[in-house]
Amino acid sequence: MPIAKKITNMLIEQIIKEKIAQAVNQLYGQEFDPQNVQVQNTRKDVEGDMTVVVFPFLRISKKSPELTANELGQYLQEQVDEVSSYSVIKGFLNVTISTSYWINQLAEAFTDVDYGFTKATEESALFMVEYSSPNTNKPLHLGHIRNNLLGFSLGELLKANGKRVVKTNIVNDRGIHICKSMYAWKQWGEGKTPESTGIKGDHLVGDFYVLFDKHYKKEIEELVATGVSKEEAEQTAPSIVAARELLRKWEAKDTETIELWSMMNQWVYAGFDVTYKELGVDFDQIYYESETYLVGKDEVLRGLNEGIFTQREDQSVWADLTPEGLDQKLLLRSDGTSVYMTQDIGTAKLRFNDYEIDKMVYVVGNEQDYHFKVLSILLDKLGFSWGKGLHHFSYGMVELPHGKMKSREGTVVDADDLMAEMVEVARKTSEELGKLDGYTEEEALETYKTIALGALKYFILKVDPKKNMMFNPEESIDFNGNTGPFIQYTYARIRSVIRKAEEKGIIPAINFDKAMAISEKENELIKTISLYPSIVQEAAESYSPAVIANYVYNLVKEYNQFYHDHSILNEDDEDVRKLRLVLSTTVAKIIKSGMGLMGISVPERM
């Protein structure tokens, strides 16, 4: 289990910890583990850079907080070159780090092309990240968007932390839900295709899914009206009987059924490909449930033979998880067909055959917490050593003002529609502001998309993945304040400055006097820049792109204050001008890098 770390500049923090421990030893004659020294970033409204909490030392020093802090501060200032001064407020030791240290930090951040990132090697741990995992009976909606963005971003975060990553997708391409669409198409489809109707394939298939439900509900009503019980009507309505028959035929590999299934799935895949491309997500390896569920079934039967599972009189197969404090879990129905869990067991087995996976991560909503708890135990029982170590990246649901999204009730926010709407809003805003005058229509459209997707992705990723989030379509499309476009805008402004510098023949470089004095704002900015590596680490360890989002927002806010208060190219002092250009360039680099970790691109102009 990763342990959350306090985010500070790791280098200077470590130095202070060790020196404080040493000071405690020398001054008060007691050993103290440097790692237990509490060091944090100094509050904004207090002078200083790093703060040492001295309360834990009072038992050892047997002196007042003020006196103890002063003695330790004195020691630090004498022993550590980087410490230029200190102050004591309410028993907190605030240490000021020398400007030259910060300028060196900036130089390092500026020079390192992969600042904050760790490169993967052949020996690096292999993470397989499963995300997206759609059903093929309907188009993607807002809930899928959160899943896809989190999955993709998590992959990027892991790569940035030196892991090897295989992004994977398990496509739920078989089952009764597909058969419902298939039946509806056969019955009422009149041979419609995406080509003949001009409707995107996944939407067309989704329309038939809705159509099925309409007929099914009507049939139930009619049956109930004739005196049949609701339960019985649900089981005997002609539509559902026909859909089940299709499923049976499919499992029996009936040629005509398989062909229909295959054709409609192809429509859906073509549609998904477009959505994935627009969203900017991709996969290294795709698995299909139709190819894994039988493997799962075999595993369950093996488990039954080995006495791990039990069979009831009606032939259904069960796992008894009461020793683990859970319930009985069904693994195979009485008719021998497989359930969700069966398929996941098969998919897991195939994956571990295909790759030397060190860590399997499932990006799946928190409604399935129980499912993955059980899956982990079942895999372990089946003898897979990796079963226990799987990680369910459990994220919260996306809620709408009106409540939960339900496909069949038409209360979903469709992924394609949402993206298209946001592009239109971006277009309108840009045109009103006249920011892209001089761009060709093609260049402009590219920028609208960048901004629209930036707004959407940032809106979703800035929220702690574990929490449910509210999406109000009316209000959530905002380009001001804590938003993706605000960050992109800051990037575009910096790029504009850099272009102007280049026109003047000025190239950002570390060619200034490092002993110069810098402003408070500049110092703040450099401190924030120096946090980036520990942020990247923290985000991966806590599986949270939101950590990156919040950091980048904070960085950008600080940069905008700096930008407002300071001239860059118009600054008279040459050294200061150079420093500010390097500072700006470095901020731009981190914005691009951090946004990239969230799958968000940044525009040159906006």
Add this chain to the structure above:
RNA sequence: GCCUCGGUAGCUCAGUUGGAUAGAGCAACUGCCUUCUAAGCAGUAGGUCAUGGGUUCGAAUCCCGUCCGGGGUACCA
């Protein structure tokens, strides 16, 4: 019922190895563009951190109870 996650400003969200006076954005109101992009900057106002106890030098944060809400507990996926 049981399991599980959550409750921070009108709204959407930050805020943990327990640390100083709980922060942003939106919405409202007020200023700032002849100077590197105003999708910006600055300010005003807005809080019993659901609630009651406990732990301690110190609690939004840890523990227990209560209230409210989400999810799960299917021969659906």
